Amino acid sequence: MSSTPLDLPPVTVRPAREHRRPARDLLVLLRPHQWVKNLLVVPLPLVHPSAWNPPSLARLAGAVLIFILASSVVYVGNDIADRDRDRRHPVKRHRPIAAGHVSVALAAGAGCALAALLVVLLAVVSPGLAWPVAGYLALNVLYSVWLKHVPVVDLFVVVLGFEARIVAGYQAVGSAPSVWLLLCVFFLCLTLILGKRRREIDDAGSAHRPALAGYSAALVDQMLTLSAGLTAVAFLLFLGGDASSAASDNLATLVLVPLSLFGLFRYLRILTLQGVDGDPVRALLRDRVIVSTALLSAGLLTVLLGVDGLGRLS
Structure with missing residues (x-):
């Protein structure tokens, strides 16, 4: 039988005197x-x-x-x-x-x-x-x-x-708090956590996390699709509702929505084709495209909501 992650023996615990850090x-x-x-x-x-x-x-x-x-x-x-x-x-x-x-x-x-x-x-x-x-x-x-x-x-x-x-x-x-922004973050975090669970199913199975016995790869994939879609919908509703009163440039909205979807699709691509190493935060920070997209989106969101608040710092 071929070796799998579940066949790994427990790591050997070193005596304290052999490890001095x-x-x-x-x-x-x-x-x-x-x-x-x-x-x-x-x-x-x-x-x-x-x-x-x-x-x-x-x-x-x-x-x-x-x-x-x-x-x-x-x-x-x-x-x-x-x-x-x-x-x-x-x-x-x-x-x-x-x-x-x-x-x-x-x-x-x-x-x-x-x-x-x-x-x-x-x-x-x-x-x-x-x-x-x-x-x-x-x-x-x-x-x-x-x-x-x-x-x-x-x-x-x-x-x-x-x-x-x-x-x-x-x-x-x-x-x-903005209700739609809270929901957007809720669904985005759910997407990231589902990505982590998806990788755990492949790498370690339920031996390490018993709750994984209640999932399957197909089920998690369906949940990922649903939560990613809800993330996009909640963000669109935030831009059309809570953010619209402060919008000074509709062009910013037209650019921001595709950028956000691009970042979301990029994460799903990495998850599907490369895996996220069991840590979605680390995967996001290591990908320069996602980091650049997030920074650009944050800048555009600041423009969309108005820069008048920045003047209060001077």
Whole structure:
């Protein structure tokens, strides 16, 4: 029988004395490459020109820092809980705890220290963010102990974690959230997570993630098509509704819509033909075409919504 990812033995746990990179391993444990999720999602309130003033930008920066800490606490907790299962995954077996580079006790201590710092920042910097952060943490606790094993539910719990970031961003700048923009991000995140699940089905199967037993490649492909289509529809409705009152140049809209669809199609192409390495964030950041398209779209969206808010910074 040919070897498959499911045939991989658990990674050998090295004794601590053979591996002496504690500071680096602790940093890897916090997954700094994932912090960009907060930078991409939390600043969405900036599409409202009223948010472009120094106090609002300072509060928004604080919200980004708070969610970096909150997500790092979640990553540490997940890696502690999943260490045995991670050792049988072709990629996750190299995570610091699963590989034996960071002990459970040290990881738990680091997680508690981050949680304490998070509480202090919430109390001192942004007390109003306590409820979205508490909701985010509660969702992730339920996800780790139960919901990640329930097919379909596991997808929506992860997406709600992104929505909590967006709500926190709006809370920080005091702007009312755009319903269509929230839905657009919801469906876009669902598309990215489905892409990750699609790759996991091929690479590791349900041995690492039991919920995958409730999926099939064909089912995930159908879900991907539906969620990608809903992403485009929600974005079009946002441009035609919430953004239209501030539109100063219809040409920007005509260019922005094809650009957004191009970026979405580019991701689906990479997912289908090349795979996303089990990490959609890393796949997006590595693709120069997607990054360039996103930056250009963001610039055009700023023009579409008006640049008068930028003058408030001067």
